[in-house]
Amino acid sequence: MDPVTTAAPLFDAAFWLTAGGIMVLLVMSGFFSGSETALTAASRGKLRAAADRGSRGAQKALDVTEDSERLIGSVLLGNNVVNILATSLATALLTKTFGPNGVALATLVMTLLVLIFAEVLPKTYAITNPESTASLVARPIQLIVIVFSPIVNAVRYFVRGVLYVFGVRTDPNSHILAVREEIAGALQLGHSEGVVEKEDRDRILGALDLAERTVEEVMLHRSNIEMIDADQPAVDILRQCLESAHTRLPLYRGDPENIVGVIHAKDLLRAIHTSDLDGGDPLTRVDIMDVAMPPYFVPETTALDEQMRQFLKRKTHFALVVDEYGALQGLLTLEDIIEEIVGEIADEFDEEDDYVFTQTEDGAYLIDGSMTIRDVNRAHDWNLPDEEANTVAGLVIHEAQIIPVEGQVFSFHGFRFEVVNKDENRLATLKIRPL
16 A cells, blocks of 8 residues: 655645744835835924934934935845845745745735835835934934945945946035025925915025125115215215215215225214314314224125124124225125015115005016116016026116117016116116016
């Protein structure tokens, strides 16, 4: 008689141990996937705020994400190792159980399991709660980064070498340069969704832009500066100071380019009052140069944030702007810089017409040609470029490449420009309408 053979059970202990190992690997894969999503999607600003309130997890998350290249490399390495190992075990297990058909079955089963439980589910949770998840996984991920550092560093240098061959240069700190764009994008998105008011958006963006804008972009051009001839009689100087809407006026001698000082109306009145108390005619006893302050000159290429610091350091609000040859170009005050943040500041001496946009029946706006492009953009939420010109008139001349005549019409950058009035070669009034 033939010996009786006993068939091995289909689902023996080895099967269940292998299946359990595959489940553990899928959990680890889900951990890596969720951690990657949470740590990359978490707001560093919110993590910093939580860390300042004493959250150790948030501080760990900030430390881990400091080197994003090493973090991503470590997480991807761990994720790929567990995914490949889980797939290999599943293929071996199902091939042993179902024969050659086990390969196709393993592919189908592992695709579904990895997609649902190792990718979509953990990443959906992580993107829903990025900061809390990042704080939770930061500590174990930090250990994994340390363990995988040698391999990740080797891979990183190899990748950089390959990219270098193809002319691609990598900058690990490039994310630092994108902070301004991230903030600007968040503000624009918040404004479009009605969460952030236009005025708040403009103020924050104006403060961020100070480092990118120079003195020459906001200064009062020399053609519009009120000056006083220091050789005039004191009575004429006093009358000009009282008639002016400004408290500080430059003094020149001989040539308006020859600035010799700056007179403050309060200092002049104080000197006249003191001279009057001493007896005699105060207007004949006052020497204007004894009262004047020395002029403060600044280069036209100075960044606005640096110039604001200099104003605060010197405890002055008034500067004369010169070009590289020392020629007078304009005048700048601390108020001009602050207006770049908060918008136009009008007082009782400003003319109301300076800040009014007249709208015509066809939906166009009549705008003074000397108005800066930045002010027009902020007032109407437009996007006229200001790289090549500071004023609206300058933009029209730059684009037209000619000095336009009255009534001439141009269309560029999505707007229609019509020259309404000219003052000699200056475009005094322009009519602008979006196309």
